[in-house]
Amino acid sequence: MRPTKRDELVQKALQVFYQNGFHATGMDMLVKETGISKTSMYKHFRTKDDLILAVLRLRDEYFRNWLYRRIEELADIPIEQLIAMFDALEEWFDEPGYKGCMFIKASSEYQDSSHPIHNQAADHKRMLEIHFTAIAMKAGLPNPKLLTRQLLLLKEGAIVTAHLGHTENPAQDAKKAAIALIEASSP
Amino acid sequence: MRPTKRDELVQKALQVFYQNGFHATGMDMLVKETGISKTSMYKHFRTKDDLILAVLRLRDEYFRNWLYRRIEELADIPIEQLIAMFDALEEWFDEPGYKGCMFIKASSEYQDSSHPIHNQAADHKRMLEIHFTAIAMKAGLPNPKLLTRQLLLLKEGAIVTAHLGHTENPAQDAKKAAIALIEASSP
DNA sequence: GACAAAGTGAACCGATCTGTACATTTATAG
DNA sequence: CTATAAATGTACAGATCGGTTCACTTTGTC
Numbered sequence: 001m002r003p004t005k006r007d008e009l010v011q012k013a014l015q016v017f018y019q020n021g022f023h024a025t026g027m028d029m030l031v032k033e034t035g036i037s038k039t040s041m042y043k044h045f046r047t048k049d050d051l052i053l054a055v056l057r058l059r060d061e062y063f064r065n066w067l068y069r070r071i072e073e074l075a076d077i078p079i080e081q082l083i084a085m086f087d088a089l090e091e092w093f094d095e096p097g098y099k100g101c102m103f104i105k106a107s108s109e110y111q112d113s114s115h116p117i118h119n120q121a122a123d124h125k126r127m128l129e130i131h132f133t134a135i136a137m138k139a140g141l142p143n144p145k146l147l148t149r150q151l152l153l154l155k156e157g158a159i160v161t162a163h164l165g166h167t168e169n170p171a172q173d174a175k176k177a178a179i180a181l182i183e184a185s186s187p
Numbered sequence: 188m189r190p191t192k193r194d195e196l197v198q199k200a201l202q203v204f205y206q207n208g209f210h211a212t213g214m215d216m217l218v219k220e221t222g223i224s225k226t227s228m229y230k231h232f233r234t235k236d237d238l239i240l241a242v243l244r245l246r247d248e249y250f251r252n253w254l255y256r257r258i259e260e261l262a263d264i265p266i267e268q269l270i271a272m273f274d275a276l277e278e279w280f281d282e283p284g285y286k287g288c289m290f291i292k293a294s295s296e297y298q299d300s301s302h303p304i305h306n307q308a309a310d311h312k313r314m315l316e317i318h319f320t321a322i323a324m325k326a327g328l329p330n331p332k333l334l335t336r337q338l339l340l341l342k343e344g345a346i347v348t349a350h351l352g353h354t355e356n357p358a359q360d361a362k363k364a365a366i367a368l369i370e371a372s373s374p
Numbered sequence: 375g376a377c378a379a380a381g382t383g384a385a386c387c388g389a390t391c392t393g394t395a396c397a398t399t400t401a402t403a404g
Numbered sequence: 405c406t407a408t409a410a411a412t413g414t415a416c417a418g419a420t421c422g423g424t425t426c427a428c429t430t431t432g433t434c
Contacts, residue, residue, distance in 0.1 A: 026391060129353070176337070223381085229423065
């Protein structure tokens with residue numbers, strides 16, 4: 001029980017960090033954008049980094065839930081769900097405020113691999129890998145682990161390429177590559 | 188003529204920005220790390236952003252020269268050069284101070300696509316695409332443009348995955364995928 | 375050796391940074 | 405109504421931010 005303020009803060013801070021970056025967003029800007037007092041913020045989170053970690057947890061929950069559900073909506077059988085991932089990604093890229101992957105950005109701004117924020121970003125990627133490996137195994141594909149890692153390489157590549165904006169439709173390029181990889185790996 | 192100080196500044200600033208990030212690196216830190224006075228810096232560059240742009244220009248020159256040369260050393264025929272790109276990447280990932288791609292990080296910290304720094308990062312990726320498309324055409328592969336974009340998606344994916352560090356050997360995963368893609372696209 | 379260009383160091387500007395202190399107001403209970 | 409908890413606004417601390425000023429020293433050239 002007692003949701004509200006704290007959750008509201010994390011939710012709004014997520015938007016601001018995503019659109020603005022982490023270092024570029026100061027606590028005073030968060031006060032302005034979220035309408036929540038600084039005193040309140042520091043009652044819920046001891047440091048800015050703690051707030052960022054909470055934001056990343058929420059982002060992980062939002063994003064994975066959305067992606068997993070969307071893929072299930074788009075396709076029924078496992079092998080087609082793997083491919084549908086890239087259609088889901090295209091929808092994401094086409095959203096107005098698209099600014100790349102929050103976890104890639106977090107690991108770019110907190111580069112040291114010992115930093116908690118960097119680590120949490122890596123955790124997000126690990127969980128994606130586990131989920132999609134399970135789907136690849138259900139699909140009965142040979143070497144599902146390798147194939148999943150390769151599909152996820154295409155995913156990460158499409159994400160940063162869509163943000164850089166120098167290419168027409170990276171999601172569909174990746175989708176075609178994914179199909180070719182899956183066909184090549186099938187008997 | 189007259190190289191030295193300015194070039195020395197850009198060269199040393201490149202290291203600091205790469206290891207530390209852009210927003211996280213202040214001008215006073217640059218003074219400390221490069222040993223060049225702030226007065227001198229601001230005589231050569233009007234703003235920090237101007238310095239960053241110069242740093243990215245140098246990085247682009249360094250990186251592309253290295254990658255193009257290394258690939259030619261590793262393979263003779265075009266089709267094998269495309270594949271050798273991923274062996275070159277692996278060498279890069281294994282370097283001690285590896286911290287991902289400077290241009291991806293730049294576009295993460297300067298997200299607005301109208302920002303000169305973001306744009307210059309996109310230019311770097313464009314030039315890579317042109318170069319590798321030419322190689323793919325020399326290789327006589329069908330649809331060389333699409334194939335190149337796909338190989339570059341694998342490359343970007345491997346770069347960020349190697350930095351996140353949650354996967355064993357993304358370069359070799361990408362290499363195997365590249366081989367499969369090329370074989371699938373060959374007659 | 376003289377002169378100009380290039381570089382230096384340190385102080386300084388106003389703004390902003392993360393984080394704290396404190397007195398006050400607003401909700402939520404019993 | 406009253407006691408308690410939660411949230412607020414503001415002012416502030418100390419450090420750092422990007423950038424400027426200025427008097428001085430080094431460097432290269434004729």
